Amino acid sequence: MAPDLRTRLGTVELPNPILTASGCAGSGRELAQFVDVSKVGAIVTKSVMLAPRAGRPTPRMAETASGMLNSIGLQGPGIDAFLQRDLPWLLSRGARAVVSIAGSTLDEYAELASRLSDAAGVTAIEVNISCPNVEHRGQVFACDPVDAGAVIEAVRARARYDIPVFAKLSPDVADIVAIARACVSAGADGLSLINTLHGMVIDTDTMRPVLAGLTGGLSGPAIRPVAVRCIWQVRQALPDVPIIGMGGVVTGRDALELMLAGASMVSVGTAIFHDPSASARILRELDDELARRGIERLSQVISLAHEMRVAGPSMGTVR
Amino acid sequence: MTASEHETESGPMQVRGTVLTVRRVDAYHAITIVAPGIAARFKPGQFVAVAVGGQDTSMLLRRAFSVHDVRPDHGGTVEFVFAVAGRGTRWLAERRARDVLDMTGPLGRPFPVPRDPVSCLLVGGGYGSAPLFALADRLRARRCSVDFLLGAASGDRVFGALTARRTGRSATITTVDGSLGVRGIVTDMLGQVIHDARTDVIYACGPMAMLRQVTALARRYDIPVQVAVEESMACGIGVCMTCVLPIVGSDGITRMVRSCVDGPVFRGEQVRWDDVGTIPFDAFGAPGWEPRAARSQRAGGVDGRRGQAGQAGPSGQSGQPGHRRGAQPGRRQSHGA
Numbered sequence: 001m002a003p004d005l006r007t008r009l010g011t012v013e014l015p016n017p018i019l020t021a022s023g024c025a026g027s028g029r030e031l032a033q034f035v036d037v038s039k040v041g042a043i044v045t046k047s048v049m050l051a052p053r054a055g056r057p058t059p060r061m062a063e064t065a066s067g068m069l070n071s072i073g074l075q076g077p078g079i080d081a082f083l084q085r086d087l088p089w090l091l092s093r094g095a096r097a098v099v100s101i102a103g104s105t106l107d108e109y110a111e112l113a114s115r116l117s118d119a120a121g122v123t124a125i126e127v128n129i130s131c132p133n134v135e136h137r138g139q140v141f142a143c144d145p146v147d148a149g150a151v152i153e154a155v156r157a158r159a160r161y162d163i164p165v166f167a168k169l170s171p172d173v174a175d176i177v178a179i180a181r182a183c184v185s186a187g188a189d190g191l192s193l194i195n196t197l198h199g200m201v202i203d204t205d206t207m208r209p210v211l212a213g214l215t216g217g218l219s220g221p222a223i224r225p226v227a228v229r230c231i232w233q234v235r236q237a238l239p240d241v242p243i244i245g246m247g248g249v250v251t252g253r254d255a256l257e258l259m260l261a262g263a264s265m266v267s268v269g270t271a272i273f274h275d276p277s278a279s280a281r282i283l284r285e286l287d288d289e290l291a292r293r294g295i296e297r298l299s300q301v302i303s304l305a306h307e308m309r310v311a312g313p314s315m316g317t318v319r
Numbered sequence: 320m321t322a323s324e325h326e327t328e329s330g331p332m333q334v335r336g337t338v339l340t341v342r343r344v345d346a347y348h349a350i351t352i353v354a355p356g357i358a359a360r361f362k363p364g365q366f367v368a369v370a371v372g373g374q375d376t377s378m379l380l381r382r383a384f385s386v387h388d389v390r391p392d393h394g395g396t397v398e399f400v401f402a403v404a405g406r407g408t409r410w411l412a413e414r415r416a417r418d419v420l421d422m423t424g425p426l427g428r429p430f431p432v433p434r435d436p437v438s439c440l441l442v443g444g445g446y447g448s449a450p451l452f453a454l455a456d457r458l459r460a461r462r463c464s465v466d467f468l469l470g471a472a473s474g475d476r477v478f479g480a481l482t483a484r485r486t487g488r489s490a491t492i493t494t495v496d497g498s499l500g501v502r503g504i505v506t507d508m509l510g511q512v513i514h515d516a517r518t519d520v521i522y523a524c525g526p527m528a529m530l531r532q533v534t535a536l537a538r539r540y541d542i543p544v545q546v547a548v549e550e551s552m553a554c555g556i557g558v559c560m561t562c563v564l565p566i567v568g569s570d571g572i573t574r575m576v577r578s579c580v581d582g583p584v585f586r587g588e589q590v591r592w593d594d595v596g597t598i599p600f601d602a603f604g605a606p607g608w609e610p611r612a613a614r615s616q617r618a619g620g621v622d623g624r625r626g627q628a629g630q631a632g633p634s635g636q637s638g639q640p641g642h643r644r645g646a647q648p649g650r651r652q653s654h655g656a
Contacts, residue, residue, distance in 0.1 A: 023560075030557040030580070033330040034423075046560075052604035054575045057597045061553050061561040066377040068553065072560045075575060075604070212596065220379050273554040274370055274379045276423060277333055 003290040004297045005283075007041070007264055009242075010164030010189060012096060012123045014041040014265070017298060018255065018283045021246045021269030022047055022100035022126060022168070023072065025279075027086035028093070034276035038094035040283075044267055045086065047102035047128040050111055052078040057212040062201040067220030067248070068270060069199050071213035074102055074131070079115050091121040100168070101155070102128040105135055110154040117160035124164040126244070127155050127188075130195045130217075142170035142195065145182035156187030166244060168192035169230070171223075176230050177237045190242035192267070193230045197223055220270040224248030228261045235262025235303055250278070252285025259298070260305040331426050331556065332356045338418040339396055341411075345475040347446050348412045349387065351398040357424045358395030361386055363454035364524075364547055364584045367397060367424030368555030371407040380553045382407050383579070385450040385524065386425065397424070400449040400478060426555050427583045430454050430522055430545055436462035437519035440512060441487075442505055442533055443469045444525025446478040450547060454522060455486060464488045466516040468508060470529075474499030489516060506532040513540050521545070523587070527595060534587030544587035550578040565591040565599050573602045 005016040019042045025031050028043040037043055055075025062069045076082075082099075090097045099122050101112040109127065116122045129141040129151050141147045152167050159165050167183035169176060171194040180191055196217025201210045209215075227247025234243065245263025248270070249255050255266040271278040295301055336354035343349075357367065368381035384399035403409050414420065432454075433439070439458050441451040448469045455465045467483035470493035474480075477499055483490035491508050492500025501508060506529065512518070518540075523533045524547040537544035553559040557580035566576040566589050573591060575598065576582070591599060598605050 024558060026558045033556070034333050052608075054598045054602045054604035054606075054608070055560065055563070058561070058563060058595075059551055060563070061380070061551065061559065063378060063380045063553075066379070068379055070553075070559070070561065075560050075563065078604070221377075270379055273559050274376075274381065275333075275421070276554070276556055276558075 003287060003295055005287065005290075007298060009042065009096075009098070009124055009265065011162050014096060015039070016041045016283055016286075017259070017265040018279050018286065019044050019098065019244065019265055019267040020272065020279055021267035022128065023070075024269040024272045027082070028090050028095055028097075029086070031272070031276060031279075032093060035280045037090065040095065040279045041265060042096040042098045042123055043090055044098040044126055045082070045090075045100055046076060047074055047100040048076055048079050048082045048112065049074060049102050050079050050108050052076065052081070059210060059212055060216075062210040062216070064199070064201060064218065064220070065222060067218055067222035068273070069201055069211060069216035069218055070196070071211045071216035073213065079112055083115065083119050087119060087121065096123040097121060098124045098126050098166075100126040100128050102131050103151075104131060104133065106150055106154045109151050110158045113155040113158040113165075117158065117163060122163055124166060124189075125155065125159055126166045126168050126192050127151060128168050128195070130168070130170045140170065142168075142179065143173050145178050148179050149182035149186035152183045152186035152188045164189035166190040166192045166242075168195055170195045171226050171230050171247075172198050177233050180234045180238060180241075184238060184241055188241075190244065191234060191238075192244040192246065193234060193263070194223070194227045194247045197226065219248070221248040221250055221254070224254060224257070228257060231258055231261040231263050232305070235306060239303075249282065250274070252282050252287070252289045255282055255286045256289050256301065259301050260303070262303045262306065264299075264302045329360065331424050332360070333421070333423045335419050336397070336422050338414050338416055338420060339393065340416060341414050344400065344478065346473075347400050347402050347476075347478060348408075349398055349400045350411060350414060351396050352420055352422060353393045353395070354397045354422060354424075355393075355395035357397050357422065358389040358391070361389045361397065361425040361453075362429035363457050364430035364450055365425035365427050366450075366555070366583065367399060367422050368426060368552070369411070370421040371410050373410075378407050378410075380407075381423070381555050382411070383426070383552045383555045385447075385547065385583075386453065387449040388453055397422070400446045402446060423555060427579055428581065430457075430547070430584050432457055432461055433463060433520055434461075436464075438466070438517050439463045440466045440468060440516055440518040440521045442509070442521060442523040442525070442529075443467070443478070444505060444529040445471045445476055447525030447529075447547075447549070448478045448483070450524055451522065452479055452482055452486075464516075466512060466518065467491065468493075468505050468512050470494065470500075470503075470505035470508075470525075472496065505529060506536060509533065509536050510540070513542065518542055521587075523547070525549075527592075530587065530590075531592040534590065534592065537587055545584055546587045546590065547583045548578050548585060548590065549583075552579050555579050565594045565597070565602055567591060573599055575602055575604070 056073030103109040132138040199218035245258035246267035336352040372378040467487040467490040521544040550562040552562040563575040
């Protein structure tokens with residue numbers, strides 16, 4: 001029998017735990033040419049800001065070993081256009097929309113949460129806090145427990161009570177558990193782990209940085225062990241907080257790995273650039289991986305790696 | 320479901336296509352792949368994005384290539400031309416018949432073709448001429464005349480010189496080293512060819528520097544020019560936002576536009592050539608940018624906060640200016656290293 005992949009995200013039941021990672025699926029429209037967006041667990045949209053934003057100059061990306069650097073700079077149409085055009089489109093296709101938001105001040109985040117709460121059909125808000133805080137000398141929100149907590153508090157205060165708020169954390173911190181605790185104390189309903197790692201590539205022919213923005217976010221399979229470590233640590237410290245795991249998931253097996261570490265949902269990001277139908281394929285593969293191990297319900301594997309003894313003989317042996 | 324199926328009828332598709340042939344064409348490689356759906360939907364100017372490195376590859380980004388030709392045999396084949404410029408294209412050059420490639424396409428906006436039978440000049444630089452021959456067929460089917468102006472560094476890098484000479488009403492070749500045709504670059508000959516051919520419309524594909532000069536000359540002669548740009552891409556389908564360039568819209572507003580879905584074909588004068596590789600200060604959503612209408616509409620409201628947001632600079636970077644002047648050498652080789 002096919003394993004039961006249903007999972008809950010706040011008040012909404014998702015048919016499966018595979019989401020698209022923010023910034024890798026636009027607002028779903030382009031992807032719909034390759035996958036049925038209503039069959040993806042949820043579409044996590046590209047981070048939206050209050051105002052339209054042109055982003056950073058090109059070159060904006062560099063391929064690295066099993067990964068890539070990007071420095072898009074949050075290019076996007078702004079919340080007005082998003083609410084007018086993108087969100088209604090997603091809903092009309094029967095997709096579940098997790099809306100990622102980004103801002104430069106607490107007020108911006110709060111305003112975005114409020115605007116999204118007035119709109120119907122937002123399944124959850126994912127708060128991208130890897131942005132510079134203009135009120136704190138450009139210090140990135142995600143790197144300071146107080147700043148991170150303040151953003152989540154501002155968003156939680158303005159987001160409608162039945163819309164879960166997830167904080168997306170950066171792995172570029174000394175103690176991710178401290179940031180996670182601060183966000184949960186501030187009212188986060190869940191955590192998204194992890195955002196990209198800060199990286200840089202220099203072209204040895206031109207002897208200059210490849211990216212116009214000099215540095216960028218590293219993503220792809222190269223960072224998966226970092227994601228597993230972060231999810232593991234946060235799960236250890238906060239056993240009851242739902243985690244959306246992301247970071248280099250390319251196969252169903254990778255998704256399972258993040259779930260064993262403690263993620264109850266998994267976002268597919270950079271893999272979409274490589275394979276636009278990756279979300280559907282990974283879902284199929286996850287289904288197979290679970291079935292092969294004789295697992296009936298998804299909930300059985302979540303955080304399973306934390307248990308001291310292996311539960312059931314079939315689970316430890318199947319490769 | 321029905322909705323998204325409907326959407327795919329004319330849009331791109333993802334196929335696993337079997338390689339028919341890989342052959343050397345002078346300095347380049349041409350690869351032909353069986354891909355019936357893509358061949359049937361293709362229009363000249365469109366491209367395909369190919370996954371490279373096989374299963375478990377460490378190269379995650381698709382390589383984008385203009386389609387050179389499609390044929391009806393084997394249910395439909397797609398051919399593209401490439402130069403070996405890095406690990407990904409080296410892997411592609413090593414493919415053999417019966418290998419399988421994961422390919423998405425046809426992608427991007429094709430060359431618009433004129434309604435009336437006019438005199439068309441097709442300008443190609445290097446293997447940028449590859450997509451021009453399918454366009455030429457389409458133009459001739461509309462009873463347009465086709466003249467070619469092709470150039471490259473050397474004779475072995477002028478792609479399709481023979482075909483151009485055989486099928487074009489005229490064909491002018493330029494090489495920097497003088498090994499084929501006239502010594503020089505295509506724009507040295509552009510004025511004369513326009514004059515001789517009484518050109519009504521120009522189509523151009525090749526390096527950005529060439530497209531920029533062709534556009535400038537076309538403007539001087541007041542001839543409309545369609546260019547297919549080369550920008551580095553990661554996905555080819557419009558989600559990664561890496562291939563943007565400043566394009567002036569019909570409303571006069573400059574936007575950072577994705578060359579994969581809104582291009583690769585643009586009217587030459589739409590492209591702000593001097594500002595490619597930068598975010599022009601007056602671009603939609605540039606730091607400090609504010610639409611006049613929105614400003615008056617929201618007077619006293621979130622306006623103040625918006626101003627701050629605009630000045631905050633790009634995300635994930637403290638105090639890093641968002642502007643960059645001048646292009647970087649690496650960015651021009653675009654069509655997949």
